[in-house]
Amino acid sequence: MTDLDAVLDLPLAGQAAAVAGGDTSPEELLDAALRRFEQRNPSLNAVVETFPERSREMAAGAPDGPLRGVPVVIKDEWPLPWRAQRFGWVAPPAGAEPGESGPYRALRDAGAVIAGVANMHELGSSSTGNFSAYGAARNPWDTDRCPGGSSSGPGSAVGGRLVSGAVGADGIGSIRYPAAYCGVTGLKPTFGRSAMRGHHIRNTTTIVSGPICTDAAGCRLLGSALFGEPLEAGDAAGLRIGLVRGPVTEDVDPEVTAACDASVEELRGATGGSVETVEVEGLELSGLGAVLVGTTEGLADLAPQALNALGEETGLINRALLKYRMLLPAAAVLRAHRVRTMLRRSLAAAFEQVDVLAWPTVPAPAPPLDAPVVELPSGFHTADEVNPRGGGLANLTGAPAISVPAGLSSGNLPIGLQLQAAWGRDELLLDAAEALERANGRRWVETRPPLAEALGTPD
Amino acid sequence: MDASQPPDPYLLEGLSSLGVEADDAELAVMNVAHATYWPAIASLLSLDLSAVAEEPQPDLSRPPR
Numbered sequence: 395m396t397d398l399d400a401v402l403d404l405p406l407a408g409q410a411a412a413v414a415g416g417d418t419s420p421e422e423l424l425d426a427a428l429r430r431f432e433q434r435n436p437s438l439n440a441v442v443e444t445f446p447e448r449s450r451e452m453a454a455g456a457p458d459g460p461l462r463g464v465p466v467v468i469k470d471e472w473p474l475p476w477r478a479q480r481f482g483w484v485a486p487p488a489g490a491e492p493g494e495s496g497p498y499r500a501l502r503d504a505g506a507v508i509a510g511v512a513n514m515h516e517l518g519s520s521s522t523g524n525f526s527a528y529g530a531a532r533n534p535w536d537t538d539r540c541p542g543g544s545s546s547g548p549g550s551a552v553g554g555r556l557v558s559g560a561v562g563a564d565g566i567g568s569i570r571y572p573a574a575y576c577g578v579t580g581l582k583p584t585f586g587r588s589a590m591r592g593h594h595i596r597n598t599t600t601i602v603s604g605p606i607c608t609d610a611a612g613c614r615l616l617g618s619a620l621f622g623e624p625l626e627a628g629d630a631a632g633l634r635i636g637l638v639r640g641p642v643t644e645d646v647d648p649e650v651t652a653a654c655d656a657s658v659e660e661l662r663g664a665t666g667g668s669v670e671t672v673e674v675e676g677l678e679l680s681g682l683g684a685v686l687v688g689t690t691e692g693l694a695d696l697a698p699q700a701l702n703a704l705g706e707e708t709g710l711i712n713r714a715l716l717k718y719r720m721l722l723p724a725a726a727v728l729r730a731h732r733v734r735t736m737l738r739r740s741l742a743a744a745f746e747q748v749d750v751l752a753w754p755t756v757p758a759p760a761p762p763l764d765a766p767v768v769e770l771p772s773g774f775h776t777a778d779e780v781n782p783r784g785g786g787l788a789n790l791t792g793a794p795a796i797s798v799p800a801g802l803s804s805g806n807l808p809i810g811l812q813l814q815a816a817w818g819r820d821e822l823l824l825d826a827a828e829a830l831e832r833a834n835g836r837r838w839v840e841t842r843p844p845l846a847e848a849l850g851t852p853d
Numbered sequence: 854m855d856a857s858q859p860p861d862p863y864l865l866e867g868l869s870s871l872g873v874e875a876d877d878a879e880l881a882v883m884n885v886a887h888a889t890y891w892p893a894i895a896s897l898l899s900l901d902l903s904a905v906a907e908e909p910q911p912d913l914s915r916p917p918r
Contacts, residue, residue, distance in 0.1 A: 586914035599913055682893045698872045714882035717875055721867040726894045733897070735908045738917040779889055792913030817915050
């Protein structure tokens with residue numbers, strides 16, 4: 395008899411192989427996943443809605459695709475045929491309605507089974523995930539800590555091994571921050587490569603869908619479904635790794651610096667590559683630029699009367715920030731677009747010298763849920779103030795980026811290393827991530843949070 | 854930034870001009886956000902970016918033209 399719990403603990407590729415090999419069926423694996431949700435989710439609040447009958451229909455009708463019978467969750471940012479996305483809010487935002495979104499179709503056609511909708515930070519407005527209309531999702535490594543945002547539920551669900559893969563969305567680091575905080579792998583694809591149909595911010599130039607998985611091979615598999623094309627494995631031999639100077643590498647928690655430096659050295663050694671310092675002109679403007687562009691793309695749907703109608707069902711911080719966005723000078727937003735142009739050029743120049751850029755995904759491990767503040771060499775900062783300075787570049791320029799597990803802090807909290815590559819080189823990021831996993835013996839992708847161990851397994 | 858500081862006139866005048874209402878709690882949050890972001894925004898506004906050549910209709914899936 396198959397140990398379904400052991401199958402659920404496998405990475406995404408292992409689960410797919412178990413189903414394809416007849417060790418278990420899509421229906422059995424789904425039921426085991428739903429039992430695991432019942433057991434672990436009360437501590438995590440990662441999954442905010444399940445629909446067992448719909449999921450069983452998907453399992454029963456799963457085509458013979460690369461993810462046949464594998465349970466996954468999808469962020470509350472994408473419509474499903476039976477459910478409009480709520481965006482972590484009390485109700486679907488303007489323009490949201492049930493339907494076959496691009497990510498839904500990609501999952502269905504690959505044979506995956508959507509087992510639930512994952513939590514997210516209300517209106518996608520924070521890197522912390524500490525607020526949602528459903529209640530905050532929690533970090534599986536310490537449930538009093540932020541899971542990261544805005545894809546808080548996908549990060550928490552994968553980190554807590556409710557599932558081995560989830561679909562998130564990344565507008566200003568929103569896949570990579572939760573991946574780093576929760577000790578999993580998250581890919582922010584090149585803009586335009588992954589499925590986006592059905593997203594309610596139709597004019598976005600920053601948001602992409604992407605995979606959050608326990609390992610890089612899972613991101614390759616789930617990413618291939620979202621991209622609609624196989625992300626072929628290649629060779630990262632001779633990888634040229636670029637480091638930059640500035641706040642993204644220097645104003646960082648020393649433990650994070652040490653873990654990321656060690657991982658970069660392991661990656662260099664594993665690939666027989668090189669490390670050199672490069673300059674990305676204007677990098678210090680990337681965080682602000684991404685915030686100005688990314689947070690104003692939805693303003694066309696906001697009118698003063700709509701803002702005045704916001705009640706306490708919307709979180710205080712979001713009520714205030716939505717109103718504040720109306721006051722941002724148009725000249726600043728236009729200048730942010732000019733910064734985007736400058737950064738695209740300077741990034742392209744950097745990628746003539748190196749294959750990937752590397753720096754910490756976030757400057758400090760997950761902060762407390764009730765006070766999301768981090769201590770850096772420059773002092774105390776809100777996580778939202780400092781996270782975009784390393785996470786915004788990929789969204790502003792359109793280039794791909796990945797966060798990979800790089801260690802644990804002395805407080806037993808995950809540390810993430812971010813790698814960025816040139817446009818269209820998403821596959822190289824996965825190759826590099828897999829090379830790093832091999833180099834460290836998959837130490838950080840195999841280490842599970844105590845919560846996932848202590849809560850035990852379903853009968 | 855102390856959330857109890859009186860709201861920056863920029864906020865009060867801007868909201869009033871737009872006809873957007875805000876209660877004291879919202880103003881306190883906006884005040885903190887303004888104190889956090891405005892110095893960087895003001896710095897951006899004063900930067901000379903005239904040397905950055907335009908990239909008309911950028912294709913964000915590809916390198917710049």
